[in-house]
Amino acid sequence: MRSPEREALAQRVLQRSPSDDTEVIVFDEDASLTRFTHNAIHQNVASSDVVVRVRAVTGGRTGVAATNDLGDDGIARVVARAVEIARLAPPDPEQAELVASPAAAPNPAAYVAATADTSADLRAALARRIFDAAEGSGLWAAGFVTTSRGGVTVANSRGTLQSFDGTESGVNVKQNGPTSSGFAEFYSTDVGALDGAAVGAVAAEKALRSADPVDVAPGEWTVVLEPPAFGELAAFLAEHFSAQSYDEGSSFFSGKRGERFAGENVTIVDDVRHALNPAMPFDYEGTPTQRVVLMEGGAARGLVTDDRWARKLGIDNTGHALPAPNAFGPFAGHLVIEPGTLTRDELVAATKRGLLISRLWYVRTVDQRQTIVTGMTRDGTFLIENGQVTRGVRNLRFNQSIVEALGSCTFARELVRTASYSYSMVVPAVRFERFTFSSTTQF
Amino acid sequence: MTFTALGRRALDTAAARGASYADVRFEDGRSERIEVRNGVVATLDDATSVGYGVRALVEGAWGFAASADLTEPGVDAAAARAVEIAVAGAAVARQRFGEAPSDVHVDRYVTPVERDPDAVPLGERVALLLDAEGLLHGDPRVSVGRAWLDLWRTEKEFYSTTGSQIAQSLCQTGSGISALAVDDSDAQDRSFPGDIGLYQSGGWEVVERAALRENAARVGSEAVQLLAAPQCPQGEFDIVLGGSQVSLQIHESCGHAAELDRVLGWEANFSGTSFLDPAELGTLRYGSDHVTIVVDNTLPGGLATVGYDDEGTKSIRSDIVRGGLLVGFEMSRDTARTIGRASNACVRAASWQYVPMIRMCNLNLVPGPHAFDALFDDIADGIYMESNRSWSIDDHRLNFQFGCQIGWEIKNGKRGRMVKNPTYAGVTPRFWGSCDAVADERSWVAWGTPNCGKGEPMQTGRTAQCASPARFRRVAVGIGYRA
Numbered sequence: 001m002r003s004p005e006r007e008a009l010a011q012r013v014l015q016r017s018p019s020d021d022t023e024v025i026v027f028d029e030d031a032s033l034t035r036f037t038h039n040a041i042h043q044n045v046a047s048s049d050v051v052v053r054v055r056a057v058t059g060g061r062t063g064v065a066a067t068n069d070l071g072d073d074g075i076a077r078v079v080a081r082a083v084e085i086a087r088l089a090p091p092d093p094e095q096a097e098l099v100a101s102p103a104a105a106p107n108p109a110a111y112v113a114a115t116a117d118t119s120a121d122l123r124a125a126l127a128r129r130i131f132d133a134a135e136g137s138g139l140w141a142a143g144f145v146t147t148s149r150g151g152v153t154v155a156n157s158r159g160t161l162q163s164f165d166g167t168e169s170g171v172n173v174k175q176n177g178p179t180s181s182g183f184a185e186f187y188s189t190d191v192g193a194l195d196g197a198a199v200g201a202v203a204a205e206k207a208l209r210s211a212d213p214v215d216v217a218p219g220e221w222t223v224v225l226e227p228p229a230f231g232e233l234a235a236f237l238a239e240h241f242s243a244q245s246y247d248e249g250s251s252f253f254s255g256k257r258g259e260r261f262a263g264e265n266v267t268i269v270d271d272v273r274h275a276l277n278p279a280m281p282f283d284y285e286g287t288p289t290q291r292v293v294l295m296e297g298g299a300a301r302g303l304v305t306d307d308r309w310a311r312k313l314g315i316d317n318t319g320h321a322l323p324a325p326n327a328f329g330p331f332a333g334h335l336v337i338e339p340g341t342l343t344r345d346e347l348v349a350a351t352k353r354g355l356l357i358s359r360l361w362y363v364r365t366v367d368q369r370q371t372i373v374t375g376m377t378r379d380g381t382f383l384i385e386n387g388q389v390t391r392g393v394r395n396l397r398f399n400q401s402i403v404e405a406l407g408s409c410t411f412a413r414e415l416v417r418t419a420s421y422s423y424s425m426v427v428p429a430v431r432f433e434r435f436t437f438s439s440t441t442q443f
Numbered sequence: 444m445t446f447t448a449l450g451r452r453a454l455d456t457a458a459a460r461g462a463s464y465a466d467v468r469f470e471d472g473r474s475e476r477i478e479v480r481n482g483v484v485a486t487l488d489d490a491t492s493v494g495y496g497v498r499a500l501v502e503g504a505w506g507f508a509a510s511a512d513l514t515e516p517g518v519d520a521a522a523a524r525a526v527e528i529a530v531a532g533a534a535v536a537r538q539r540f541g542e543a544p545s546d547v548h549v550d551r552y553v554t555p556v557e558r559d560p561d562a563v564p565l566g567e568r569v570a571l572l573l574d575a576e577g578l579l580h581g582d583p584r585v586s587v588g589r590a591w592l593d594l595w596r597t598e599k600e601f602y603s604t605t606g607s608q609i610a611q612s613l614c615q616t617g618s619g620i621s622a623l624a625v626d627d628s629d630a631q632d633r634s635f636p637g638d639i640g641l642y643q644s645g646g647w648e649v650v651e652r653a654a655l656r657e658n659a660a661r662v663g664s665e666a667v668q669l670l671a672a673p674q675c676p677q678g679e680f681d682i683v684l685g686g687s688q689v690s691l692q693i694h695e696s697c698g699h700a701a702e703l704d705r706v707l708g709w710e711a712n713f714s715g716t717s718f719l720d721p722a723e724l725g726t727l728r729y730g731s732d733h734v735t736i737v738v739d740n741t742l743p744g745g746l747a748t749v750g751y752d753d754e755g756t757k758s759i760r761s762d763i764v765r766g767g768l769l770v771g772f773e774m775s776r777d778t779a780r781t782i783g784r785a786s787n788a789c790v791r792a793a794s795w796q797y798v799p800m801i802r803m804c805n806l807n808l809v810p811g812p813h814a815f816d817a818l819f820d821d822i823a824d825g826i827y828m829e830s831n832r833s834w835s836i837d838d839h840r841l842n843f844q845f846g847c848q849i850g851w852e853i854k855n856g857k858r859g860r861m862v863k864n865p866t867y868a869g870v871t872p873r874f875w876g877s878c879d880a881v882a883d884e885r886s887w888v889a890w891g892t893p894n895c896g897k898g899e900p901m902q903t904g905r906t907a908q909c910a911s912p913a914r915f916r917r918v919a920v921g922i923g924y925r926a
Contacts, residue, residue: 033900037709041532042540047509047796066490068511085487088565092483120531128535142711144899174712248586249625327478327485362835366846366923369630374844376837399923421901438922441842
C-alpha cells in the first residue's frame, strides 16, 4: 500500500472519530528474508501487513488502539475503542492538544522500486553466489539476503499529513571454517547494489586468515574496530541523547550539557538524510525530523525531543518521537559518526601492537551512567604486530566505558552503513588507544 | 468465510501448486498494555491483529508467506507465494531440510484462567498501577517510577495437509514495577518481581500473585539505599542467586545452548551456535548432580504452556539435563530427525507474521531439598544477588558475565550489608558444575521471559525458566568495575 492509499485510509479514520483530537498512524510493510546455513537455504519467508493505530485525545485523556482489520467495521471498532479508552483514562496534565506540523521535505533516495519488486529467485541467486564463495574456500556460509518495502503515514485532526515510502535490502554473511569464522555485511536501499560474491569473499578471507587462533592475555589493548563492531558499541550511546534520559538523570551527561567528555575529533550527529542511510524524514507524531548535532568536538551538546519533552524542557521539538504516548521518550535512531582522515588500513599500519576486531556480540550495559558495557568479540579477531595483521586470536570479553574509549580515538575516513535488528547507522572504523578485556574464551 | 474454510483453501492451493506438504496457522491476537510512569498513564494501548502464515514444502525446501488478507483471493495469493518461495529455495538447494510429518491431531486446548482479565474494569487495572507506582516514591531521589501490565489473548487455528485441525485459546498475563534512584554521581535501578515482572499463563490471578502494591515501598527504598551502598567486592566467592536470576542463568546458558537448531548451525550468523554436541548426549557433564533441567510445555502457569506447538506437535515434558548429564535438546521435527529423535514440541512463532522456530519454551530447574535460608548456612564469606541488570554470553554459550541489581554480603551463614553493582562471570559447564544446592519448591516460581529475541527476522518469544534460588561455589565476582 503506497502513500495515496494510506492517506485515504487515514482520512477514513479521522472522519469517523468524535474525539477532540485524533491522530492516526498507518504502517505498511512487505518484507522478505532468505536465510541460509551450510551453503543451503533453510528459512525462506515473506510477510505483509498494514496496521492502523489510532490515538484519541480528549481533555488531557488519551486512548490508543490498533488493528489490521481495514474493513469498515474494523475501522469503526478501532476508533470506538481508542475513544472509549480515552474516556476511561485518568487525565494527564502534561498532555497538550495535538498540533499541525509543516510538511517534511521528501527523502526520495529512501525508495528504490527495484528493491520493492525483488523476487524470491533474485534473493536465492544472491545467496548462491555467497555459497560459491564459501565452497571455493572450503568454508560454509550462514546468513541472509533480505529485501523489503514499507511505508508510514501520520495524520491528525489538526491537519498534519506526512507520508513516507522506503525500501531496504541487505546481505549478512558469516563464513565458517573448522577453527574460525569471518563476517561481512552490506546494506542499501537499492537491491542492485548488493553483491553476494563480494560480501561472501570478504567474510571468507576473514575466516581463512583467522584459522587456528591463539590465546592472547586479557587486559588493556589498543584496538581497531571495524564498522560492524563499532556500530554495536555506538548503538548504546543513542539513548543518552534523549531529552528524557538527560532530564531524569540516566544519561552520562545529565546536568552537564555542553561539557567535553570525548576527544576533540569526536562529532556525532543524528541525520535521517545521510546518503548512506536515508530514512523517514518525520517522526511518529508527524513532526519533521531535524539533523541534530549530539556531540561536537567531544562536547555533549544535543538532545533529541518529541512534543512532550520539547514542551517540558522549553526547547525545540527535533522530531524524534516514537508512537505517542510511550514510556521510552524520544530517540536518536540514525546516528552518523563523523570520519577522520586516515584509511582503515593506515589505522592498522600505525598500530604497533593491538587487536583488529570485526564484530561484537551480546553487548549489554553494565553501568548506565558510566557507559560501561560488556560483550564479546566474534567472527574475525586478529593480532596486529608492528602495523601488520599477523594472525587470528581467540575471542575475548571486554568491559569498557564507551565515553572513556572515545577520549582517545582515531577514526578512519571511510564511512559505512552498519545495521542490526535494533539499529541502523553510519560509522567509520575506529582505533581506541585503550580498551579493556577481562577474559578469553575457548574459540 | 471461517478460518476452517480459508485454511482448507490455502492447503488446496499450496498442494495444487506443487507443495508435498503444507500447513496454515491462523491467529487472532489481542494485546493490551498499560504503563504508569511517574504518576502519569504513559501507555494505554489495545491492539488486535488477525492473520495467517502458510508453510509449504517443495522438494525438501520450505517456503513461508504470511498475510492479513482474509479474502479467498488473498489466501490463494499467500499460499502461492509460499510455494513460489519454496521453489526458489529448492532451485539452489545443496541439501534437504524439510520432510512431511505423519502425525495427525484434531483437538482443542484452552489456557486455564481463574479470573478473566476482561472482567476486571479498566479503571481497576489503572488504579492498581497508579497505587503501586505511587508507593515507589517514598524518597525524592526516586527519579523514575514505573508500573506496567500486559495482557495477551490469542485464538489459534492450525490446519495441515495431513489432516491436523488444532484450535487453541491462549491467555498470558504479566505485571511489574521498577524504581530508578538518582543522585549526583550514580543511578540505581530496582524492579519487582524479578527484573521484568511476573509473566505467566493465566488471567488476572497472575497480576494478584505479583503483589505489586505490597512490595512497592520496599522496592523504591532499596533503589535509594543502593546509591549509598558500598561497591560489591571483587574476587572469588561462594554465591547464592535469587530465583529470577537463576531463571536468567538457565535461559542464557542452558536454554539457548540446548536449542538444536543452534547446535546444528541454523542460527550461526546471528545468535550463534552452541558448545553442546549431539554426539555427547548421555556423556557430557553439563553440571553437578544437583542440576536437573526439564522442558515441560504442559506446566500449569508456565508462560510457554500450550496444548500443541506451532508445527502441530503435542506438548510433552522431556529431560534436557538429568543429574548433571546432558540428555536432550529443545527440538523441532526437522532438527530432531537429524539425531534420530522425535520433536518435543518446542516450536513457536512470535505471531502469525513469523515462521515457527525452536524456542526453549518452559525450561525448568527441578527444585532441590533445601529451604531457601539453608543455602546460606555454610557460607563463610559470600554474596547473595537478586534481579538481573546486565546479561552477556558468547555465541557458543560458554563465557558469560551477568550483573544483578542488588546484592548482600554473606558472612558466616548470615545475610549482611547491602552492596551495589554485583556482577559475576564464568564458563557454563564449570559454573553449573559448582552448583551444590538448589532451594525447594516453596521458593520455586514459574518465572516467565516475555522478551526472548531470536531468529531473522527477529522474533520476540515468550518463554519461561521456572526456578528457585541456588548456591554456587568459588565464582568470579565483581567483574566489570575497576578494583
